[in-house]
Amino acid sequence: MDKKSLKNDDLVLTGQYLGVVEEFLPDKQSTFVKDGQIYATKSGFIDIDNEKRKIEIKTHQEKDRKTVKIGDIVIGPILFLRQYSVGTNFYTINQKIHFNSSYFGNIHVSQISDRFIEKIQDAFQITDIIRARVISLNYNEFNLSTSRNDLGVIYADCVICGTPLDKIGYNKLRCERCGNTETRKMANDYRNVSEPLRF
Secondary structure (H helix, E strand, O other): OOHHHOOOOOEEOOOOEEEEOOOOEEOOOOEEEEOOEEEEOOOEEEEEEOOOOEEEEEOHHHHHOOOOOOOOEEEEEEEEEOOOEEEEEOOEEOOEEOOOOOOEEEEEHHHOOOOOOOOHHHOOOOOOEEEEEEEEEEOOEEEEEOOOOOOEEEEOEOOOOOOEEEEOOOOEEEEOOOOOEEEOOEOOOOOOOOOOOEO
């Protein structure tokens, strides 16, 4: 298989030639390199990240898995605020709905934003729904980050009257009903989320 015929979602078999290391960064979990050439270590579908020039093989089991891995994108509600972190559980993992999920995530204040956050309450409130990325596993909970533009609060209610808040600035929200203004670390698609969720 040469580079021109290599495209996303092509089916490949174990041992099949995928390209050379000058073209792609091989994935340690699904490819191997011999004499500068990349081969598949499992059968599945090609996934190419053109920005990172990375190639890997994904299977249906990967798409439908119910376990959490580093790099996964999760959505869930803020359950509580600590002095230096917030806690959340996961409603979705990589756009896959998880009912009664037992997974729990923690976002440290240093992972909330690439801007300085003085108080946790300036970024999140209890019941906010957020999108975050899994960055590590710490015993029985996952460490999350919302520092990217596409991560953060995707839905928030007014802390005074419970009305959904409207975005009025980079990190500013206003309640149409009572006029209350609040700050959040919002995702760039706040209240305009289009996630193709599946079970």
